[in-house]
Amino acid sequence: MNKFYVTTPIYYVNSHPHLGHLYTTLIADTVARYKRQRGFDTFYLTGTDEHGVNIERAAENAGLPVKQHVDGIVNEFKTAFSSYEFTNDHWVRTTDDYHKRGVRQLWQRMKENGYIYKGKYEGWYCSNCNEFYLEAEAGAAPDGTLNCPVHERPLDRIAEESYFFKLSAFQNRLLELYETNPNFIRPESRRNEVMSFVRGGLNDQSISRVSVKWGIPVPDDPEHTIYVWFDALSNYITAIGYGNDQFGGEEHYKKYWPADLQLVGKDILRFHTVYWPAFLMAAGLELPRTVFAHGMWLSGGRKMSKTLGNVIDLAVLQKYFQTDAVRYFCLREMVFGQDGDFTYEALLDRVNADLASGLGNLASRTLTMVKNYCDGEIPAPGEANAELKDHANEVREAVAQAFAVFDREFDQYNFSRGLEAAWSAMARVDKFISDAKPWDLAKQPNGREALNLVLHTASETLRHLAVLLVPVLPVSTQAIWEQLGESGQVSEVAPATLKWGGSSLRGAGARIGEIKPIFPRLEKKKIMDEIKQDESASQAARSAENAPIVEAAPGIAYINIEDFTRVELRVGEIKTAAPVPKADKLLCFTVDVGEPQPRQILAGIAQYYEPEKLIGRKVIVVTNLAPRKLRGLESQGMILAASIGEEGRPVLAGFLEEVPNGAKLK
Numbered sequence: 001m002n003k004f005y006v007t008t009p010i011y012y013v014n015s016h017p018h019l020g021h022l023y024t025t026l027i028a029d030t031v032a033r034y035k036r037q038r039g040f041d042t043f044y045l046t047g048t049d050e051h052g053v054n055i056e057r058a059a060e061n062a063g064l065p066v067k068q069h070v071d072g073i074v075n076e077f078k079t080a081f082s083s084y085e086f087t088n089d090h091w092v093r094t095t096d097d098y099h100k101r102g103v104r105q106l107w108q109r110m111k112e113n114g115y116i117y118k119g120k121y122e123g124w125y126c127s128n129c130n131e132f133y134l135e136a137e138a139g140a141a142p143d144g145t146l147n148c149p150v151h152e153r154p155l156d157r158i159a160e161e162s163y164f165f166k167l168s169a170f171q172n173r174l175l176e177l178y179e180t181n182p183n184f185i186r187p188e189s190r191r192n193e194v195m196s197f198v199r200g201g202l203n204d205q206s207i208s209r210v211s212v213k214w215g216i217p218v219p220d221d222p223e224h225t226i227y228v229w230f231d232a233l234s235n236y237i238t239a240i241g242y243g244n245d246q247f248g249g250e251e252h253y254k255k256y257w258p259a260d261l262q263l264v265g266k267d268i269l270r271f272h273t274v275y276w277p278a279f280l281m282a283a284g285l286e287l288p289r290t291v292f293a294h295g296m297w298l299s300g301g302r303k304m305s306k307t308l309g310n311v312i313d314l315a316v317l318q319k320y321f322q323t324d325a326v327r328y329f330c331l332r333e334m335v336f337g338q339d340g341d342f343t344y345e346a347l348l349d350r351v352n353a354d355l356a357s358g359l360g361n362l363a364s365r366t367l368t369m370v371k372n373y374c375d376g377e378i379p380a381p382g383e384a385n386a387e388l389k390d391h392a393n394e395v396r397e398a399v400a401q402a403f404a405v406f407d408r409e410f411d412q413y414n415f416s417r418g419l420e421a422a423w424s425a426m427a428r429v430d431k432f433i434s435d436a437k438p439w440d441l442a443k444q445p446n447g448r449e450a451l452n453l454v455l456h457t458a459s460e461t462l463r464h465l466a467v468l469l470v471p472v473l474p475v476s477t478q479a480i481w482e483q484l485g486e487s488g489q490v491s492e493v494a495p496a497t498l499k500w501g502g503s504s505l506r507g508a509g510a511r512i513g514e515i516k517p518i519f520p521r522l523e524k525k526k527i528m529d530e531i532k533q534d535e536s537a538s539q540a541a542r543s544a545e546n547a548p549i550v551e552a553a554p555g556i557a558y559i560n561i562e563d564f565t566r567v568e569l570r571v572g573e574i575k576t577a578a579p580v581p582k583a584d585k586l587l588c589f590t591v592d593v594g595e596p597q598p599r600q601i602l603a604g605i606a607q608y609y610e611p612e613k614l615i616g617r618k619v620i621v622v623t624n625l626a627p628r629k630l631r632g633l634e635s636q637g638m639i640l641a642a643s644i645g646e647e648g649r650p651v652l653a654g655f656l657e658e659v660p661n662g663a664k665l666k
């Protein structure tokens with residue numbers, strides 16, 4: 001039997017679960033279900049990444065022993081995921097004992113093979129990323145220190161004894177791997193990105209810390225703990241029995257490794273396609289077959305982040321949307337591999353259009369007609385006229401086509417296209433029903449044969465679609481299966497064993513089950529209003545945690561620090577300035593705000609400043625204001641000025657000391 005091993009990243013327990021985590025896990029679940037249904041001996045792994053200085057600090061802040069703190073967050077993840085019908089075979093935790101044993105064994109193998117050595121490391125370290133940055137990569141903070149390019153918080157200068165991994169020795173082997181195995185990194189655009197990074201040269205990597213206590217001690221040198229990424233990446237082999245007796249150990253590991261599909265977000269691609277294969281090469285182990293980097297869910301066009309307050313809350317999602325609706329939306333809406341914007345409006349529209357009016361409606365109209373016109377028994381196909389028979393055959397062919405396309409696309413992880421194929425078969429049968437008008441046939445004295453053919457064809461389409469769609473819609477397809485009067489688990493029916501007409505072979509007297517709505521239509525406006533209320537309640541709860549200690553004076557609406565941090569203010573330098581034709585008040589500037597290209601910004605200060613005198617001046621720019629057009633010109637930010645007197649004379653804000661362009665104000 002062919003095997004299939006699929007993994008997700010293991011999630012950091014330093015933040016709470018959100019839609020992004022759910023997404024990767026549900027993609028992996030769909031793939032695992034899809035493979036199982038097609039006869040693969042499948043192993044599906046997910047889990048949590050629980051070591052590192054951040055987690056130690058978070059526990060300290062919470063006043064809890066670290067293990068107790070992480071147990072709480074792991075539970076939160078498991079609870080948040082529990083209503084999505086995930087079928088993971090295991091949940092790995094990096095604090096599990098068997099994992100620690102496996103990590104140490106991997107370390108020892110790499111060391112014996114000469115790829116780990118002891119040295120001294122000095123560099124700029126971000127404790128949020130758990131990564132060192134080169135000075136060139138870091139941003140300058142206003143006080144002259146360096147900022148993490150991701151978190152925009154000061155980097156720590158760390159000098160310590162450290163173990164190093166000889167990553168530099170693997171540059172050629174990695175390039176050869178990418179070239180000879182085009183499927184190792186997918187999609188293609190990501191592969192090119194990684195190849196150019198590796199071509200740029202690889203430095204040896206520090207893989208231990210003496211400053212971090214909450215980690216796995218280095219074998220024979222317990223002053224050091226193993227770098228969290230080394231620890232975390234190893235989970236993919238330790239969880240299936242490498243270096244320990246988990247699931248029987250070695251034999252189980254050998255059965256499933258190498259992984260067939262490692263799903264990751266594009267944010268952690270480099271770790272999985274440069275470090276991870278190099279570690280495995282260094283230990284003499286096989287390499288995963290495919291690392292697939294999917295895109296990110298954005299919210300309001302921006303990366304989801306707690307600071308911006310735009311994270312999609314899983315509790316809200318679960319309150320208003322059925323399991324299958326969320327699963328379907330995530331797979332259908334986002335082109336796998338690209339970024340996608342998440343909005344509740346789009347989710348509601350998809351559910352209503354594709355699930356309520358599509359699959360749900362097909363199920364209820366077909367079953368209701370079987371109940372009303374055929375006494376609840378799915379009829380055998382009747383001997384209808386040639387034209388109707390041709391149309392019924394076309395429906396059958398459309399279903400066969402949907403099966404072929406669905407598999408072809410899912411094998412390539414093109415989920416959204418696979419689903420489109422199923423929905424086009426649905427559209428075909430809908431048209432067949434509408435054209436044949438079974439409600440009229442039922443009234444005609446000689447319409448019985450035609451009616452039977454229509455309802456047989458519709459029921460068979462439904463039965464086939466239930467089998468096809470079970471990896472994506474596990475709950476509703478089972479409901480459809482039971483309402484059709486079928487027994488057992490639809491997920492256990494292999495598509496290859498399905499036969500058209502199978503339902504009429506269920507034996508005389510077999511009846512459909514009780515008809516219940518599968519996807520009730522959602523009232524968009526009402527639900528959107530409720531969601532907004534829930535979101536502002538949770539926003540208020542969050543704000544209350546940071547509530548100011550003074551009462552607002554009359555006339556002052558206090559904001560909290562989160563509100564303030566939503567406005568991005570940066571130092572800019574005016575590079576060019578010119579009047580705008582036919583606009584007395586406007587000047588058009590290009591301003592260097594520390595980005596590769598200067599921004600074009602318009603300001604209504606022409607009556608008070610001569611443009612040429614402003615060149616070289618340092619100003620404060622709001623850099624995250626949505627661009628807008630003024631007199632046909634796009635303004636990509638706002639320059640701050642005091643507004644004086646009744647006429648509102650502008651006085652540009654500036655600095656008395658030297659400041660670098662792009663420095664953030666906070």
Ligand code: ME8
Nearest residue numbers: 009010011012020021024049232233264265296297
């Ligand atoms: O990086 N859209 O953990 P993490 C889509 N512990 N997916 C998203 C997402 C978004 N907006 N946000 C997060 C870590 N994800 C490490 C991994 S693996 C050996 C160690 C998903 O909790 C996506 O899969 O930050 C991303 O790669 C992962 O969560 C990052 O999870």
